[in-house]
Amino acid sequence: MNLQIAKISEMAAGAVVIASAAALGVWLLVRRRPTPEEMELARRTFLTQSGRLVDGTLLDVCEVPGEDGRTLTMVIYDYLIGGVDIQCSQDITNMHDIVTPEQVNAGLPCSVRYQPGNPQNSIVIAEKWSGLRIKSPRLPIAVGLSTPETHHLNGKADLSGPV
Numbered sequence: 001m002n003l004q005i006a007k008i009s010e011m012a013a014g015a016v017v018i019a020s021a022a023a024l025g026v027w028l029l030v031r032r033r034p035t036p037e038e039m040e041l042a043r044r045t046f047l048t049q050s051g052r053l054v055d056g057t058l059l060d061v062c063e064v065p066g067e068d069g070r071t072l073t074m075v076i077y078d079y080l081i082g083g084v085d086i087q088c089s090q091d092i093t094n095m096h097d098i099v100t101p102e103q104v105n106a107g108l109p110c111s112v113r114y115q116p117g118n119p120q121n122s123i124v125i126a127e128k129w130s131g132l133r134i135k136s137p138r139l140p141i142a143v144g145l146s147t148p149e150t151h152h153l154n155g156k157a158d159l160s161g162p163v
Contacts, residue, residue, distance in 0.1 A: 044127065
């Protein structure tokens with residue numbers, strides 16, 4: 001009798017394994033796979049939330065033909081990590097509501113978010129973060145300044161108070 005119960009339990013376990021494998025196979029075939037745009041959005045969100053910041057330089061904004069025939073707008077930038085100069089690009093084609101190519105000025109500094117274990121995985125612009133600096137930093141005009149901190153800029157010494 002015990003032999004019959006053992007055979008029945010083995011057959012039931014085998015049926016459960018076969019049914020589970022079939023269900024997994026069906027799920028793998030019919031599941032919805034993320035689109036390339038969704039994967040890029042997830043990458044930018046990940047870097048916005050957990051990426052490290054480093055200073056970089058915007059090198060260029062250019063338009064290149066894509067594999068699917070459309071024109072891609074690319075931001076090219078570089079940054080230095082651990083003595084290694086890394087040059088990357090980011091596709092901003094679908095981000096025209098966040099930034100336009102006219103807002104990207106080549107030669108200006110920027111902030112770059114990168115993945116610590118994989119520094120080539122980096123961004124300059126995301127939906128909720130931007131490393132762009134709209135204007136170049138300007139030095140104060142020395143004409144008419146008379147504060148003790150800036151008296152050396154306009155050639156006038158302010159001897160009325162402590163320096």
